[in-house]
Structure formats: C-alpha cells, structure tokens
Amino acid sequence: MNLRIIKDEKMGSVEEKMKSAKKRVYLDHAATTPVDPAVVDAMLPYFTRFYGNASSLHAYGREAHNAMDEARKNVAELINAESDEIIFTAGGTESDNIAIKGIAYKKKKGYIITSSIEHPAVLETCRALEREGFEVTYLPVDRFGTVYPSNVESAINDETILISIMHANNEIGTIQPIKEIAKIASESGIPFHTDAVQSAGKVPIDVRRMNIDLLSLSSHKIYGPKGVGALYIRKGVRIEPIIHGGGHERGLRSSTENIPGIVGFGKACELAKKRMDKDVPHLFKLRDTLIPNTVNTIEESYLNGHPKERLPNNAHFRFTAIEGESLIMSLDDEGIAASTGSACSSKKLEPSHVLMAIGLNEVEAHGSLRLTLGRENTDEEVEYVLEVLPEVVERLREISPLWKKEFEIERWRKEMEKR
Numbered sequence: 001m002n003l004r005i006i007k008d009e010k011m012g013s014v015e016e017k018m019k020s021a022k023k024r025v026y027l028d029h030a031a032t033t034p035v036d037p038a039v040v041d042a043m044l045p046y047f048t049r050f051y052g053n054a055s056s057l058h059a060y061g062r063e064a065h066n067a068m069d070e071a072r073k074n075v076a077e078l079i080n081a082e083s084d085e086i087i088f089t090a091g092g093t094e095s096d097n098i099a100i101k102g103i104a105y106k107k108k109k110g111y112i113i114t115s116s117i118e119h120p121a122v123l124e125t126c127r128a129l130e131r132e133g134f135e136v137t138y139l140p141v142d143r144f145g146t147v148y149p150s151n152v153e154s155a156i157n158d159e160t161i162l163i164s165i166m167h168a169n170n171e172i173g174t175i176q177p178i179k180e181i182a183k184i185a186s187e188s189g190i191p192f193h194t195d196a197v198q199s200a201g202k203v204p205i206d207v208r209r210m211n212i213d214l215l216s217l218s219s220h221k222i223y224g225p226k227g228v229g230a231l232y233i234r235k236g237v238r239i240e241p242i243i244h245g246g247g248h249e250r251g252l253r254s255s256t257e258n259i260p261g262i263v264g265f266g267k268a269c270e271l272a273k274k275r276m277d278k279d280v281p282h283l284f285k286l287r288d289t290l291i292p293n294t295v296n297t298i299e300e301s302y303l304n305g306h307p308k309e310r311l312p313n314n315a316h317f318r319f320t321a322i323e324g325e326s327l328i329m330s331l332d333d334e335g336i337a338a339s340t341g342s343a344c345s346s347k348k349l350e351p352s353h354v355l356m357a358i359g360l361n362e363v364e365a366h367g368s369l370r371l372t373l374g375r376e377n378t379d380e381e382v383e384y385v386l387e388v389l390p391e392v393v394e395r396l397r398e399i400s401p402l403w404k405k406e407f408e409i410e411r412w413r414k415e416m417e418k419r
C-alpha cells in the first residue's frame with residue numbers, strides 16, 4: 001500500500017503524475033479532519049510574527065494573550081459556556097484524563113460510572129484508576145449502542161463521585177441520551193462528564209441546558225490542528241490538577257500555551273458554529289444516500305449503530321464473510337480512505353470493544369466498515385463509493401472461504417425446506 005504511493009510520487013513529469021493520480025475520497029473524518037484553510041490563515045501569523053509567550057508582560061506577550069482570549073471565547077460559544085469555564089489542553093485524550101482523574105484525585109476515593117463503549121481515553125483512564133483503588137462500573141448498552149438512563153440511575157450509590165458517558169460514539173456514531181443522564185446526575189449531586197469530541201459541531205451542545213459539569217473537545221476532529229483540545233469545567237466544580245508546573249490555565253494544565261494551535265482551534269469552533277446550519281444538512285443528505293443504497297444493494301450487509309440517534313456523518317456497516325482489514329485495503333486501492341472503527345484499535349487484532357458491547361460475535365465484528373463524511377465530501381464522491389463498494393465486496397467474497405461456507409449452508413437450508 002505504501003509502496004504504491006511512493007511509486008506514484010516518483011513518476012516522471014507533472015502530466016504523467018496527473019494522469020496516474022487516482023481519484024481519492026476521504027471518508028475517515030472520525031479519525032481526523034483536514035484543517036480548514038481559514039484556520040491555517042488564522043494560525044500563520046502566530047508562528048512568525050506574534051510569537052510571544054502569553055505569560056510575558058511585554059507587547060508580544062499581550063498579543064499572544066489576547067489571541068488566546070479570543071479563541072477561548074469562540075470555544076465557549078460553541079457549547080454555550082463562559083470563557084472562564086474553558087481550559088486549553090493538548091487534545092481530547094488529555095481533556096478526558098484531566099476531567100476524570102481530576103475529580104477522582106479531588107475525592108481521593110469512590111465509585112465512577114461510565115459505559116462499556118467509551119473511547120480508550122476514558123476507558124483506559126478508568127482502568128488506571130481501578131488499579132489505584134477506585135471502583136468503576138462499565139454500563140452495558142443495547143444492540144444500537146445506547147446507554148439507558150435507568151441503568152445509570154440504578155448504578156448510583158452513596159460513594160459515586162463521577163458519571164462519565166460520551167455524547168456520541170466514535171465508531172458506530174450512536175448519540176447518547178446525555179441530557180437525561182446529566183439530569184439524573186445533577187439530581188443526585190454527582191458531577192457529570194461527557195466526551196463530546198465526535199459530536200461537537202455536528203450536534204448542538206448547550207452545557208447549561210444540558211446540565212453538563214465537564215466536557216471534552218478536540219480540535220482536529222472539527223477541522224482544526226492536531227494536538228489541541230479543551231476541557232469545559234462548570235463554575236464551582238473542583239478538580240485536582242494532574243499536570244504540575246507554572247500554573248497556566250488556572251493551575252489545571254501547566255505548560256506554555258500552544259498559541260498557534262489554540263488560535264486555530266478557536267477559529268475552527270467559530271466556523272463550526274457558523275456553518276452548522278449548512279454542514280449538518282449536507283452531511284445528512286450524503287449519509288442518507290450512502291446508508292440505504294449500501295444495505296439495499298449489497299447482499300448480507302447491515303448497519304451498525306442506531307438507525308436514527310446517530311451522528312449525521314457516520315455510516316457503519318458490517319458485511320457477512322468479509323474481513324474488515326481486507327476491505328479497507330481494497331478500498332484504499334480504489335482511492336477510498338475508510339476505517340474499520342477507531343484509529344486506535346485498527347492496528348490491533350482484537351475485535352472492537354464497541355462492537356462486542358452491542359452484541360456482535362468476533363467474526364461479525366471483524367467484517368465491519370466505518371465511513372465518516374466531512375463538509376468537503378460531495379454527491380459525486382458518494383456516488384463513486386456506491387459504485388466501488390459493491391464490486392469490492394463481491395470480489396472479496398469470491399475468494400472468501402467463509403462466504404462459500406455461508407453459501408453452502410444457505411443451499412442446504414433451502415434443500416431441507418423443500419423436503
């Protein structure tokens with residue numbers, strides 16, 4: 001796969017390159033998004049011209065500080081928070097860590113309630129806390145990947161110190177009833193954290209109306225640069241810092257601020273808010289062409305995740321007798337960038353914890369494909385995928401021993417029915 005790319009790059013003249021350049025369609029926006037050109041433009045001056053340290057007292061420092069204030073305002077406005085409730089971090093993973101460990105270390109001991117389909121940034125943080133003596137309940141989900149608020153309610157006990165349930169799942173796109181869950185948490189006086197990395201910019205978020213105490217965001221999932229994120233901490237919610245140093249970000253995340261990254265993230269939030277009315281219907285239109293046309297044309301293909309309560313850009317399928325990894329490679333050969341699930345688990349061989357949690361068996365889980373759309377995708381690109389995907393699935397099934405077996409079982413079943 002890599003060899004092909006290297007070969008393409010080395011091919012002679014520009015014209016030859018143009019001719020050999022295959023159509024490329026990026027459908028992996030849940031893994032990361034391209035940086036919007038307007039975001040790049042906003043960032044550039046902060047590398048070479050306004051390069052000050054935001055803590056410095058001179059003009060350079062003030063310029064950096066003002067830029068950061070502006071960005072903080074834009075991040076806050078995307079989720080209806082106040083500027084002083086936002087701290088900048090190095091990404092979604094760090095925000096999740098600061099929120100969960102921050103609460104745990106403040107309380108020193110107790111119970112945490114989360115779900116079995118969280119991103120590893122939450123799951124592994126909880127597992128680490130278990131090793132330190134905290135107790136964690138990983139709530140089950142139904143076959144669509146939904147956490148039931150009633151299950152959250154019955155899991156609460158006197159020692160519960162935190163409830164952390166993601167807003168939308170990064171693999172299957174299911175949107176959780178976090179408003180109901182947050183209400184339960186709030187009525188029990190327990191802080192509620194949500195990982196909104198995938199939903200921000202695609203699903204409206206109002207931390208006030210939704211009773212959210214802590215919320216994680218990541219810049220590179222919403223057309224901003226990588227390595228920047230934010231954590232919203234509602235006024236009055238106290239957390240213990242996990243990174244110690246010069247006292248930046250109200251002492252909760254020391255380290256000289258990544259000003260170009262923060263400026264880019266702020267711009268990305270501003271754009272996301274401004275464009276939501278245009279982007280979301282566009283994503284729905286593409287997705288609602290992609291999903292029915294795939295499951296209706298390809299034999300033995302199914303949609304994973306919730307049919308309605310799902311991210312506007314997520315289509316997650318499973319194909320009987322297909323190996324997800326082979327499918328990704330074959331689609332890559334046709335210029336289509338897809339994924340089996342999360343970027344983190346795709347290099348491991350274990351089946352996705354999310355697919356196991358919705359009740360798939362290992363074989364089914366391995367036959368999955370995630371296509372996640374973005375604002376720059378077009379109708380033509382979706383048409384192209386709908387043309388290529390059935391061919392690729394058919395080709396792979398021709399050489400699949402599993403498919404042959406399924407086929408024989410089916411024939412045998414029909415024979416039996418006739419008797």
Ligand SMILES: *Cc1c(COP(=O)(O)O)cnc(C)c1O
Pocket residue numbers: 030090091092093094119121166168169170195197198218219220221227228229
């Ligand atoms: C990508 C992602 C993260 C991690 O964000 P980074 O900025 O890459 O650290 C956390 N949670 C969810 C749901 C994600 O999709």
